[in-house]
Ligand SMILES: NC(=O)c1ccc[n+]([C@@H]2O[C@H](COP(=O)([O-])OP(=O)(O)OC[C@H]3O[C@@H](n4cnc5c(N)ncnc54)[C@H](O)[C@@H]3O)[C@@H](O)[C@H]2O)c1
Ligand SMILES: [Zn+2]
């Protein structure tokens with residue numbers, strides 16, 4: 001089959017690779033319908049996150065049709081149109097049975113690579129670095145999905161392929177982050193980053209009862225999307241201080257919760273940013289963590305900072321702000337399986353619509369160019385969707 | 389100046405060595421051994437049954453080798469990093485109950501070569517006891533295998549992790565023969 005492979009830092013190619021097959025009895029194989037770029041891929045494409053191997057098929061946000069089922073698969077049937085959260089859940093372990101599927105205790109074949117860094121390894125993910133399992137990714141014609149009955153969610157007829165696609169990750173992540181905000185009716189939630197994840201976090205926060213959402217970014221087309229979905233916006237390049245802009249918009253009190261949806265490639269302004277950029281350029285530091293610091297600064301006292309952006313071993317963390325402001329920090333890789341039923345209901349009811357994230361759709365053969373557009377944020381690209 | 393790759397790689401190496409070192413202190417044996425403790429959400433009897441079953445242990449070994457048993461005599465062929473020649477290791481499985489070395493343990497399984505009485509003899513020890521708060525079984529895997537260049541801490545974790553996966557889900561997570569790094573002609 002054809003697939004998009006990582007051959008090295010900033011070196012991607014569409015190549016012919018072996019078709020996946022059923023290996024374990026709970027596996028299914030999907031014919032990939034749609035698969036999409038994610039900000040998380042940029043971390044290893046740019047070489048900030050180690051653990052890829054040349055020839056790795058990547059991609060972890062996808063939907064498709066079931067074409068093969070293993071001997072122990074009962075609920076999922078050949079022909080089902082399904083969406084699949086990015087992390088592999090077993091449905092049986094302590095974490096999976098308590099709504100934390102990305103923390104699964106059994107699905108990471110390379111757990112021993114992750115344990116030294118995390119203490120306790122997390123679950124596997126499709127098409128990511130090898131410490132996350134080394135599973136084949138979704139930027140391909142077919143993909144193997146372990147524990148098909150746990151991870152394949154049938155898409156209702158009135159939910160489109162594109163909506164189902166984003167329920168796999170961008171929406172699943174944004175929704176998870178909004179749930180972390182513990183939204184009370186009427187709350188104000190600020191979101192740093194208007195990528196797929198941030199836009200979905202804002203939409204989810206409103207669906208969960210937030211009175212106002214304020215999205216911070218610098219890209220006009222993304223801020224337009226945020227506005228169109230009902231958020232107020234701050235262009236951080238157009239204000240002297242994002243902090244003051246947020247204070248002014250919230251009567252001097254600050255947002256009740258702040259979602260950080262940028263991650264380690266985040267841009268920033270000011271002196272700290274210059275220092276961070278310099279350290280990162282010479283690889284003295286893996287991340288700048290500028291948006292994380294800004295999110296922590298922006299949150300009102302006693303509020304929640306929900307961190308969705310992915311960081312490495314960030315070398316300076318403003319703990320004093322967390323303690324002295326009495327903040328709650330919550331973070332996780334998305335809990336898509338836990339929230340899937342609720343997310344699909346919100347989509348069906350029109351309260352959340354991920355469709356506008358699909359600014360570019362193209363054949364898989366053009367996916368190298370798709371990643372370029374996505375990475376450079378060219379041509380208003382929010383997400384490049386591939387049709388294998 | 390080292391890059392993030394180096395930083396993380398050395399953090400990983402350091403941590404692996406750290407684990408191995410700790411085990412040396414805790415268990416009071418050579419520091420080449422390693423110990424990894426995991427909670428398995430199944431009763432002690434079920435976990436013990438898995439470890440007594442050579443077919444299940446073979447599954448847990450995966451790419452690390454294979455094992456055949458004739459009664460309590462288990463013969464292992466363990467993959468050696470960087471070599472095609474497996475290391476053969478003939479052992480006897482001894483089973484004990486509560487031991488003084490592991491207070492409160494319910495089952496202790498120990499594979500070792502009875503012919504090797506030296507202080508530094510290789511062994512694989514699995515200790516099972518009831519986990520706190522009714523969470524199932526606390527499974528301790530301690531190993532010191534006759535395999536040169538083995539990342540023993542990683543091996544102990546992998547064995548224990550796969551045994552747990554097998555008990556919890558009926559299968560072992562794997563990307564073999566289908567790793568994400570593909571070898572097909574391009
Ligand atoms: N936790 C999870 O499960 C999970 C899942 C998916 C993605 N992610 C992470 O979420 C993050 C966002 O993903 P995405 O796909 O939306 O990425 P993206 O690259 O499309 O979006 C990031 C956005 O942040 C903006 N930005 C940069 N610096 C900023 C700053 N200082 N303040 C405000 N905005 C700033 C950029 O302009 C861009 O619009 C990434 O770090 C990704 O790894 C996490
Ligand atoms: Zn993602």
Ligand SMILES: [Zn+2]
Nearest residue numbers: 090093096104
């Ligand atoms: Zn699990």
